[in-house]
Amino acid sequence: MIAFTDVSVEKNGVAILGGITVHLKERRVGIIGRNGSGKSTFARLFNGIEKPTSGRVALDAPHEREALRRHVGFVFQNPDNQIVYPIVSEDLAFGLKNLKLSARETQARIEAVLERFDLTHLRDRFTHQLSGGEKQMIALAGVLVMRPRMIVLDEPTTLLDLWNKRKFMTAIDALDEHVVLVSHDLDLLADFDRVLHIEDGTIVADGDPATVVAGYVASARC
Amino acid sequence: MLTDLYVFADSPVHRARPVVKIAALVVLCTSLFVFEGWIAVTVAGVLVFAGFALAGLGPRHAIVSLRPALWILAAIFAVQLYMTDVVFAGFIVARFVVLILAAALVTLTTRTSEFVDGILSALRFAPSWVPKAQIALAVSLFLRFVPLVRTALDDVREAQRARGLDRNLKAILVPLVVRILKTADEVSQAIYARSFD
Numbered sequence: 001m002i003a004f005t006d007v008s009v010e011k012n013g014v015a016i017l018g019g020i021t022v023h024l025k026e027r028r029v030g031i032i033g034r035n036g037s038g039k040s041t042f043a044r045l046f047n048g049i050e051k052p053t054s055g056r057v058a059l060d061a062p063h064e065r066e067a068l069r070r071h072v073g074f075v076f077q078n079p080d081n082q083i084v085y086p087i088v089s090e091d092l093a094f095g096l097k098n099l100k101l102s103a104r105e106t107q108a109r110i111e112a113v114l115e116r117f118d119l120t121h122l123r124d125r126f127t128h129q130l131s132g133g134e135k136q137m138i139a140l141a142g143v144l145v146m147r148p149r150m151i152v153l154d155e156p157t158t159l160l161d162l163w164n165k166r167k168f169m170t171a172i173d174a175l176d177e178h179v180v181l182v183s184h185d186l187d188l189l190a191d192f193d194r195v196l197h198i199e200d201g202t203i204v205a206d207g208d209p210a211t212v213v214a215g216y217v218a219s220a221r222c
Numbered sequence: 223m224l225t226d227l228y229v230f231a232d233s234p235v236h237r238a239r240p241v242v243k244i245a246a247l248v249v250l251c252t253s254l255f256v257f258e259g260w261i262a263v264t265v266a267g268v269l270v271f272a273g274f275a276l277a278g279l280g281p282r283h284a285i286v287s288l289r290p291a292l293w294i295l296a297a298i299f300a301v302q303l304y305m306t307d308v309v310f311a312g313f314i315v316a317r318f319v320v321l322i323l324a325a326a327l328v329t330l331t332t333r334t335s336e337f338v339d340g341i342l343s344a345l346r347f348a349p350s351w352v353p354k355a356q357i358a359l360a361v362s363l364f365l366r367f368v369p370l371v372r373t374a375l376d377d378v379r380e381a382q383r384a385r386g387l388d389r390n391l392k393a394i395l396v397p398l399v400v401r402i403l404k405t406a407d408e409v410s411q412a413i414y415a416r417s418f419d
Contacts, residue, residue: 074415081408090335098417
C-alpha cells in the first residue's frame with residue numbers, strides 16, 4: 001500500500017527519523033513509542049505534511065507527494081485544530097471544495113458521511129459547541145468525506161472519555177479504508193494486523209501486536 | 223460569541239447573495255459618512271431595522287450584537303460630550319450603533335462559508351497576484367478561532383490563578399502566545415492535509 005525507502009527527517013540539524021525502510025500493506029497498522037520517539041513525525045510523512053530530508057515515501061502506484069495528500073487522510077489528536085469552519089456542514093464541505101467537486105456531489109458526500117456515522121443531527125451545529133467526542137467524530141468525517149484510500153490517526157483518543165473512545169474505535173474498526181493508528185493506548189491495537197515500535201527515530205520492533213506490545217511494555221519497566 | 227451570531231432561518235435576507243450583502247454594507251457605511259446629519263442616520267437606521275424585520279430577527283439579536291461594544295460607545299459618548307455637546311455626542315454614537323447593527327445583520331444572516339464565497343466573488347477581478355483563496359480562508363479562520371483563543375485564554379488564566387499569578391500579564395501572555403502559535407502550526411498542517419493549496 002505504502003512504502004518508505006531509506007527515509008530520514010532532520011529538523012534544525014537534529015535527526016528525528018533515520019533511515020526508515022518499511023512497506024506497509026496491512027489494513028490495520030499500529031505505531032507505538034515513547035514521547036519524542038519520532039512516531040508523530042513518521043505519521044506525518046504518510047500524507048506529506050512532513051517532508052523527508054532524504055529518502056522516498058510512495059503509494060504502491062507511482063504517486064508523488066500531491067497524490068499522498070489526496071489519498072491519505074490524517075486525523076489529529078486535537079479536533080479543535082483540525083476543524084476549520086464554525087458550522088459542521090461547512091467544515092465537511094471544506095475539503096471537498098478543495099477537490100473542486102460540484103455542489104451536488106459535495107452535498108451528497110456530506111449527507112452520506114453524516115449518515116454513515118449517525119451524525120446527521122449535528123449537520124447545522126456550531127463546531128465549538130460540540131462535545132469532545134462529537135468534535136473528534138466530525139474531524140474523522142471531515143477526512144473520510146474526501147474518500148481517502150488510507151487514514152492516519154495521531155493519538156485520536158487521547159482527549160476522549162471511555163465512552164467516546166469506544167464509540168470512536170467502533171467507527172474506526174468498521175472502516176473499509178486502510179488505517180494507521182498512532183497510540184499510547186495499547187489495548188486499541190490488540191486486533192491490529194501489524195504494529196511498529198519506534199524509538200529514537202528508528203523502527204526497533206515490527207510484527208504482530210502481541211509480540212511488539214509485550215516487548216514495548218518490557219522496555220518501559222524501570 | 224462572535225460565531226454564535228449566525229441565526230438559522232430561510233428569510234429573503236438569508237437567501238440574498240453574500241456579495242450583495244457585503245456591497246450593501248459597504249455602501250451604507252460609506253453613505254453614513256458622506257451624508258452627515260440626522261437624516262442620513264435615521265434613513266440608514268430605518269433600513270437596518272427593516273432588514274432585521276425581514277430576516278425575522280428581534281430586538282434580542284440587536285442587543286446581543288451591541289452588547290460587546292457598549293463600553294466603547296459609552297467612552298465615545300463621554301469624550302464627545304466633553305469636547306462638543308450632548309446632541310453631537312448622541313449623533314456620533316447613533317451613527318456607530320447603526321454601523322454595528324448593519325454589520326451584525328450581515329453576520330447574523332450569512333454563514334461563514336457563504337461569507338468566504340462572497341469575498342471570493344468580490345475579489346474575482348483582483349489582479350492574479352492577489353491570494354484570493356488565502357484571504358477568504360483567513361477570514362473564515364478568524365471567525366472559527368475567536369472562541370478557541372478565548373478558551374485558551376481562560377485555561378491559561380485559570381492555571382496561573384492556581385499559582386497566584388493571575389494578575390501577572392507576562393505569566394498569562396507568554397503561555398497564551400506559545401499555545402496559539404502551536405495551534406496555528408497544527409491548523410496549517412490540517413488545512414494542508416485537507417488538500418487546500
